Amino acid sequence: MTSHFADTPLVTLTDGVLTLPVSLEGKGNSLDSDAVDQAGSALRSLLAGDIDAGAVLLVGLGKNFCNGGNVPGFAAAEDRAEHVRELADRLHAVVRMLDEVTVPVVAAVSGWAAGAGASLAMAADFSIGGPDTRLLAAYPGIGLSPDGGMSWRLPRAVGQSVARAFILGNEPMDGARAYQLGLLTTFVEGDVRDAARALAVRLAAGPxxxxxxxxxxxxxxxxxxxxxxxxxxxxxxxxxxxxxxxxxxxxxxxxxxxxxxxxx
CATH class of the missing domain: 1.10.12 (Lyase 2-enoyl-coa Hydratase; Chain  A, domain 2)
Incomplete structure (x- = not known):
């Protein structure tokens, strides 16, 4: 069964899996504000018991999971501080709800997961990557600091030293290395999206x-x-x-x- 929601057309519910896109094909697969808002709406409905789902799946609709925030949008904002603060609040509402939902959360980390994209991958219970996966802190590259919970989750997952090297060094990390260090929970040689989807369907049928x-x-x-x-x-x-x-x-x-x- 597949369900589409009138107010959240990007969100789907199939086989008990609530699929939430976090980036679209355009704008370099950057974090999409509309997608974030629709994800937030769907997660609120899930927490309220209005949606019957057994797992949540985070995906990117382009070749990458998510390349981070829309930096040109930052530059164009009349009040950059207020613009970035508002975007962070909207993202953080989603991150909080991903932590609150009682069902497993799976992230299909295909291609690049940079900045907020990497933070969202770390917010999942299961983060699936493969040979084409690349993680990047990204924030120092534009003179900013982490959001999305990266500076809270990463030290707890990999320790302070690795977390500092990843964030401050701002160098890409491939999927195999990310899995070895604990930034990804699962590494697959095949299609990342297929593997993540299969896992989410299995979990959705669980207890x-x-x-x-x-x-x-x-x-x-x-x-x-x-x-x-x-x-x-x-x-x-x-x-x-x-x-x-x-x-x-x-x-x-x-x-x-x-x-x-x-x-x-």
């Missing part, structure tokens, strides 16, 4: 309550003590043990069959 609980625990772990977090894990697994998917998963394992989640 949503399990995914939601795992994401909540991972988020809470950043500020919790081990002792408190062990209590949270105990309470969570006990709650899921009597959920529809928990019952189905355990029963299917005992019966040596594949579980059919989402049927309860």
């Amino acid at each position: 949503r309550e399990s995914f939601a609980a795992a994401k909540a625990l991972l988020r809470a772990s950043e500020d919790a003590t081990l002792s408190d977090h062990l209590d949270a894990e105990r309470d969570s697994i006990a709650r899921l043990a009597v959920s529809a998917d928990g019952i189905e998963g355990v029963n299917a394992f005992v019966a040596k069959r594949s579980p059919e989640f989402g049927r309860g």
Whole structure:
């Protein structure tokens, strides 16, 4: 099933996967303001329960995932500071919601992911890259500092030294190296978009309550003590043990069959 939304024509829902483009073919695959706004609208609907999706897929509609902000637009703005601030606010609303959604988020990082594009790739639970993938901080090249959460996520993923070298050095990193260092979660030799789509479809058919609980625990772990977090894990697994998917998963394992989640 494919669903198109009247107010968000760039957004689609197919096989339980909510696909959100972040860049269009024109303007060098830069971050598209309309695409960002439509992504935000769709994510708000997902969080409100108005959209039934089991995974979110971030894609670029051109040959690249996203080449960062529309720099000529920065230059043309009458008030550059206010223009950039507004764009950052709109982007950050999307980044916050990507962190809040309870379903897995997958990014198809084909071609270049620079600046805000790299930040969005890092905002996903799964970032899929390949031989043609190139990551670039980009911000120092135009005299700016990171946005989109890059300076928060990257040190936590790869450590301060690698994060500083990537951002300050501002040199392209190929997909294989990015995967080796942890900037990408998955490296494929085939088509990145196909692989990301296949993963998103598989995840969309998975146990949503399990995914939601795992994401909540991972988020809470950043500020919790081990002792408190062990209590949270105990309470969570006990709650899921009597959920529809928990019952189905355990029963299917005992019966040596594949579980059919989402049927309860």
